[in-house]
Amino acid sequence: MAKYKMHMLVCGGTGCRASASDMLYENLKKEVQEQGLDNEVQVVTTGCFGFCEQGPIVKMIPDNTFYVGVQPKDAAEIVAEHALKGRKVGRLLYKDPVKKEQIPDSKHMGFYKKQIRIALRNCGLIDPENINEYLAADGYEALGMVLLEMTPETAIKEVIDSGLRGRGGGGFPTGVKWKIAHDVKGEQKYVVCNADEGDPGAFMDRSILEGDPHCVLEAMAINGFCIGATKGLIYIRAEYPLAITRLKIAIEQAREYGLLGKDILGSGFDFDVELRYGAGAFVCGEETALIRSMEGHRGEPTFKPPFPAQSGYLGMPTNVNNVETYANIPVIINKGAKWFASIGTEKSKGTKVFALAGKINNVGLIEVPMGITLREVIFEIGGGIKGGKKFKAVQTGGPSGGCLTEKHLDTPIDYDNLLAVGSMMGSGGMIVMDEDDCMVSVSKFYLDFTVEESCGKCSPCRIGNKRLYEILDKITKGQGSMEDLDKLRNLSNVIKDTSLCGLGQTSPNPVLSTLDNFYDEYVAHVTEEKCFAGQCKDLIKYEIIPENCVGCTACARNCPVNCISGERKQVHLIDQSLCIKCGACLEKCKFNAVTII
Amino acid sequence: MTSVKLKLKENDVQKIKEICKSFNNEPGELINVLHKTQEHFGYLPAEVQEEVAEGLGISVAKVYGVVTFYSFFTMLPKGRFPISICTGTACYVRGAEKVLDEFKRILKVPVGETTPDGKFSITCLRCVGACGLAPVVMVGDKTYGRVTTDGVKDILKEYENE
């Protein structure tokens, strides 16, 4: 086996692939071969590094040089300069936006400094399509330990003691969940991995599945042993083709190595995993709806109790856990519950993966210890607000969560703190908003999503959320009243109190938290018919500032409805009766002459 | 759901029977069967659903109920170049709605439908997971990042002569 002197890790996450990282990978391989270096330099595709804003990423091992924004055509230079001559390619190094200096090693980057990568430990490190790399990274050690040195009870105790809580959003203590499923009697039990990551703007689970599929398989096998299940099912969104492919490869390889299948590692324990596909229904991320979907039905949730642990898939005891929850299991077994519990806060142990997105400089995937503050995440790791604008709000928990404001920025992130301030952890989507975001509009956006995704089974969610949306829509069109604001609140509370499943029970959260934190904005929409953020089309106007307009005609030429008139070198004018408020003129103007009022 | 009629040929019927058989004709495998069937035919017209119902021994109403529940399944053929606009939160916050409106305006079709010449169809996607490139648009398998309202016509221009 060749011993490589250098490894080039190319990010193969969907985000970077969208920017041709697979072609970059091919080019690097070709260059390495052409330079006769293929015995010394290995080019590997890995999972997501997390720094999506700066992708495509190439990381060099062993000197840890971190290249950003690498294009396929840069392959030749990287190989020629760095591989052959040991010289870093300066122009591809990350430049700190504030200090303006180059930072070659990711350890020193603001984005990475405060991160602790546990669930993402192997993402960006190993080739997810090669089981040997997983094995080399302590892969399947935990499974071996559990099968050969522990009992279901001792292993469950370890998980309970670690304090791990469900990372899908519910935050239920994982070990306790396993214990319940362990205690229930059943002739055939099931372990289900919920990979139906439906929160728009969330891609934590996708990155784990694309970058380190084996850790999920290993964890599911451990789970199976603990509760007495011999069958595992992964319910994965159809919209994740790469993750599906990588999982299929991983399952095949694990079977080949006897790590899945009959009599694993000679322990007498059988366990195998099957894939089941979602088909585009957000509600199927709810565990009872997920189970109904796997059984071939419409994904309509069922009431709890009975819980899946008592009566789940095909009526059998079933344990459902999220991808990220599983990703933590092997390392908890390997390093011990005490180690895991030493990270995080009193009631929320370990780390959390967040998909940081929105009006932020460093959009990407991060993993931080529980207890870190929102301020640290947004301004240090996130690099602050894009374009130097003012921070307005941060949404956690997706459509089930709330918008937190300036005054919440020093909240240490954990399950209970976020609930206490009117939001929730959720699966990990974290969207940052700035002064140009209208909170009423944001609320409406989330309700639009909820109305689209509601299964329709129970009255409050099916009809109530629709009515909430309609009221919000009215308000964004300047047709709301103060009475509507009271209606929003009362209706929201009833929907929360009476809905059948988590989707309905949390769908009014965006409304309630924005009413709480941005009441003035609602009032302005209602009493003044004004959208100060400049977003609600019916309440804004695009206008040309005569003083700044030089008559370059760029706006008029790009206007899709030809509503801008003006001669060359003359001040232009927008015809309000034709303007469709698409914003193209604002985008094109280089003279700051277009404004929203 | 609007739909397009399709006259099934003998080998089409055989194919559906095969797919059902590959899942042991288990009613619980309905969704997997529909995925494979849609993969083959491109969409799921009524005639195909009837065959699936027969193959799995379940009622057609049940199959239709499942097809209409899940966004992934369609009874309309997609365009040769299916356009998916990500309307996830990250993309929304970066202007995806305006991009969607522009596509709708130029192509003159609502979301979920196909242009009369069968070239383009528009659907909304919830998060491709490339949030660093928001707003994201996919045409077929090709991903376009950081799309602006302005850039929409340029994207469409690429397919002008196809």
Place this chain on the structure above:
Amino acid sequence: MELIKLTIDNRPVEVEKGTTVYHAAKKLDIEIPTLCYMNLADLKIEHKPGGCRVCVVEVEGRRNLAPSCATECHDGMVVKTNSMRVLNSRRTVLELILSDHPFDCLICAKSGNCDLQNMAIKMGVRSIPFQGEKSTYKPDYSPAIIREMDKCIMCRRCETMCNDFQTVGVLSGINRGFEAVVAPAFERDLDHSECTYCGQCVAVCPTGALTEVDHTPQVIRALADTAKTVVVQTAPAVRAALGEEFGMEPGTLVTGKLAAALRRLGFDYVFDTDFAADLTIMEEGTELLDRLGRFLGGDKSVKLPMLTSCCPGWVNFFEYYYPDMLDIPSTARSPQQMFGSIAKSYFADKIKVERKDMVVVSIMPCVAKKYEASREEFKVDGNPDVDFSISTRELAALIKGANIDFKSLPDEDFDKPLGESTGAAVIFGVTGGVIEAAVRTAYELHTKKTLDKVDFKQLRGLEGIRSASVDFNGVEIKIGIAHGLGNARKLLDDIKAGKSHYHAIEIMACPSGCIGGGGQPLHHGDSSVLKARHKAIYSEDEMKVLRKSHENPYILKLYEEFLGKPMSEKAHHLLHTHYFAKKLRHIDID
């Protein structure tokens, strides 16, 4: 069984472990309102989706409100069913449902009998705070059932009855969210689906979304037309239930008042379908003996078991699902159709009225009878044997509309000759009754002996599938009985697989037989109503002097004067039929 104690509205109650809060409350006479939960305990049908969210209650220690129908009691539980929080939520949920509901009460068929309307009345709703989009759907008019999905509240009871109990599988929830509704595949109309018109969906719908086609205007027009002779027949099951529409206790027999009411409505001749039931027994009994005789004599070509065929929902069912077995049901028509056929030939001749001037109306517990009356094979030169079939509910509406005080009517008799019937005829209204009636006659005709006991208790009961045997002079005749099409399917599948050992099978599409039909007064989810009607039918049988069909003197006269003998050529022509294979494929439609 373990007993647990809990408190509901500050009142203690003890229940068995596993009891839900809803039922525990019932023990205290607290009726928690619900729109979707339905428990037909005597038929073992429980529909518990937990979807309407009207029955929610406060449970101490639980963060959100709990659906009482789906929440099991635990020891020490403290429940509040009418705290302000609960009442506010319940009212808001109701307001939401009403905000997506047409305000058609004035002209809705369900007005006065609607669960949703009753709830709105009880809660004193005067305005709806939520105005917005309302779901609208094209109404669906089939020969028997009308679907107006604008009024659907997604209780899903119809789905449970159609798919789980009847296993017909025509209905399913479709679409998602606000657009979700219950519909046939591809949102086709019912008459382009495999709907058997059994009407069980109508029987359980809490609103006016599913109702029967209203034929009362046509009946009124006929009654008002002096040129027409209007003849009415009324099914056995009607007399055991009609009283409920006038506030009488379920299970009150109102046969005499029924005849009196029909007379006062202006029908020229008030006859009884029971007469034709006796006729059906003559024909079917003879057919059964014939087949049995040949089979037991070694004729391998004879198809057994023989299936009864008087239930049109059942006939539709086997035409769709067992089209290759159309030679095993009896060829005898149903009593409704036999009546019409005889009325417009034998009776019309007697009173010298032309066929075209006679209108035959039937009062049925059933909505499928409307479809049956419209079948082409039951017409002569386009003129139907039965012109209009109306349900028990429609008759009640006619009586009320005519300002007749039903309860104070005297008991009257049916007219002759088509109004005389035996006890065997009346038990057609319950599961097991048809075959018992057939056995009473077949036994005596075959053995030439007189039965000392006419009650065949082994054929009675409410279990979905029953097996019994009757000793025909040393020969054991095995009989199978099923009510509910799901149970029928099980028996039919056995026949298909060659595993059936029955000689005769009676099938009724509706739970507990015709008394549970889709046209009967609504039971609103209380199966004890069906039990009471069941008892009433058998008691009318017991009260009758004549209890065997072949003893009906008017039947004997009919054969003597007109038909000759059972299965004669004339009988075949007028009283028998054949069946059609039905299959629906998308390509055949539109």
